[in-house]
Amino acid sequence: MKEVTKLKNISVDHQTVNQLKELLSLAESGELKSIIFIDEHKDGRVGHGWAGQPNIRMIGEMENVKFNFFSMMYFPVEDS
Numbered sequence: 209m210k211e212v213t214k215l216k217n218i219s220v221d222h223q224t225v226n227q228l229k230e231l232l233s234l235a236e237s238g239e240l241k242s243i244i245f246i247d248e249h250k251d252g253r254v255g256h257g258w259a260g261q262p263n264i265r266m267i268g269e270m271e272n273v274k275f276n277f278f279s280m281m282y283f284p285v286e287d288s
Contacts, residue, residue, distance in 0.1 A: 245271055 234240035242260030247254075 242266065 231240060231243065235243075240260050242258070244256075244258045244262050244266055246254065248254045
């Protein structure tokens with residue numbers, strides 16, 4: 209990753225990098241056995257995919273993420 213951050217005109221999202229590092233560590237240890245993802249590239253391309261063998265529960269979790277995302281988008285929590 210250090211090589212990428214040295215290139216001109218490329219901004220790095222450190223939250224994404226840190227999450228990927230954590231997921232890689234879990235996968236290398238054998239703890240993470242499957243993943244479903246959606247990705248967005250600098251040029252606006254969006255993709256999706258999976259690795260391993262996702263199961264039915266993961267599909268349900270994916271729907272839950274979608275619900276939570278839209279809920280936060282349209283009904284943000286206000287500070288009290």
